[in-house]
Amino acid sequence: MADSSFLVGIDLGTSRSAIVTEDGQKAFIETIVGWPKDVIGIKIIGKAIVFGQEALDFRDSLDICFPLSDGVINEGSGKDEEAAEELIKHLLSLVNIPDGKKISGVVGVPARASAQSKKTLKEIAKKCMHDVMLISEPFSIAYKTEKLSHSIIIDIGAGTTDFCAMRGRIPDEHNQVTIKKAGNMVDQVLFDALRNKFPDTQLTLKIAKRLKEEHGTVITPDENIIVLLRVAGKLQAHNITEEIVESCSILVPDIVEEVEKMIIGFDPDFQEAAMENLILAGGMSVTKGLKKTIEENLKEYGNVKVHIAGDSLYSGAEGALMLGRDVPVQFWGQIGDLGDSED
Numbered sequence: 001m002a003d004s005s006f007l008v009g010i011d012l013g014t015s016r017s018a019i020v021t022e023d024g025q026k027a028f029i030e031t032i033v034g035w036p037k038d039v040i041g042i043k044i045i046g047k048a049i050v051f052g053q054e055a056l057d058f059r060d061s062l063d064i065c066f067p068l069s070d071g072v073i074n075e076g077s078g079k080d081e082e083a084a085e086e087l088i089k090h091l092l093s094l095v096n097i098p099d100g101k102k103i104s105g106v107v108g109v110p111a112r113a114s115a116q117s118k119k120t121l122k123e124i125a126k127k128c129m130h131d132v133m134l135i136s137e138p139f140s141i142a143y144k145t146e147k148l149s150h151s152i153i154i155d156i157g158a159g160t161t162d163f164c165a166m167r168g169r170i171p172d173e174h175n176q177v178t179i180k181k182a183g184n185m186v187d188q189v190l191f192d193a194l195r196n197k198f199p200d201t202q203l204t205l206k207i208a209k210r211l212k213e214e215h216g217t218v219i220t221p222d223e224n225i226i227v228l229l230r231v232a233g234k235l236q237a238h239n240i241t242e243e244i245v246e247s248c249s250i251l252v253p254d255i256v257e258e259v260e261k262m263i264i265g266f267d268p269d270f271q272e273a274a275m276e277n278l279i280l281a282g283g284m285s286v287t288k289g290l291k292k293t294i295e296e297n298l299k300e301y302g303n304v305k306v307h308i309a310g311d312s313l314y315s316g317a318e319g320a321l322m323l324g325r326d327v328p329v330q331f332w333g334q335i336g337d338l339g340d341s342e343d
Helices: 039-045 052-057 078-093 115-126 137-145 183-197 205-215 241-248 252-265 268-275 290-297 315-326 329-335
Strands: 005-012 016-021 026-030 033-036 062-065 102-109 131-136 149-156 161-167 176-179 226-231 234-239 278-281 306-308
Touching: 005 078, 005 137, 005 315, 016 078, 016 315, 026 052, 026 078, 033 039, 033 078, 052 062, 062 078, 078 115, 102 115, 102 137, 102 315, 115 131, 131 137, 131 315, 131 329, 137 149, 137 161, 137 278, 137 315, 149 252, 149 268, 161 252, 176 252, 183 205, 183 241, 205 226, 205 241, 252 268, 252 290, 278 290, 290 306
Parallel strands: 005 102, 102 131, 149 278, 278 306
Antiparallel strands: 005 016, 016 026, 033 062, 149 161, 161 176, 226 234
């Protein structure tokens, strides 16, 4: 890497976005941007633009934008493109960039993001950084975990679940799949189920997401999941055990189906190794019982082992950073984007 460059890895997610730097700095924010609706909002907040959790806290005073839908910038939306640019700038402001250094960033995108989505993202990122390379998000997980051969990556984000079969080379479009069933879908199913069961309870999607993140499980726990929710403004105890288990389990059939397809796609001599190297990543990878449930649903294929990638928040950004270290910046423009499909 050229001495004038400062390398960062960035994971732009539908729900949360993270950055890691070559000197070990880390930061993340909720993928939300807000602008005050009027002068009252500016007076209350004291800022012309707000990000992350702070934007949620002041949402009544803001025009809120969620710039990344299914992990990519909403195409054709000038507001979303503006918000995405401001988001990247803000992420960069959360770390210390040494004076005189040019920022070189490796940015993760969904496995099968469209060519236009990638083009738009790259153009926006290059407004904020000197050099930019895109990397498929499941490929970045493979790089982080050093599972580059005979493995299958399952990256469950908020907007998409990405799959990648690693065969000892940079994966192409034939080795990657994206399905638009992920954490946001679980949130919606949980919200609908709770609203149906408790029609008088005050619920929002944000509350449903929080409950999923705090209590998520695909197996029935030994003790009921009891939470306090408001009814007519008063806190009351609610048993949400069945709704949590059923909503968190809805992704399992699709995950199993896609993994089965990828296992069959390996050379028979390598299928056993691939089955023992299923890598689970993303926000829902820590859902209780998910690892064991996937293994049990695939047991007819032999000795199946699912491994958790590690830090669900930073693994993607760390993998991007690692790849950026291994590919000198001066060659980024020559090789194009790694782990990228041709769609």
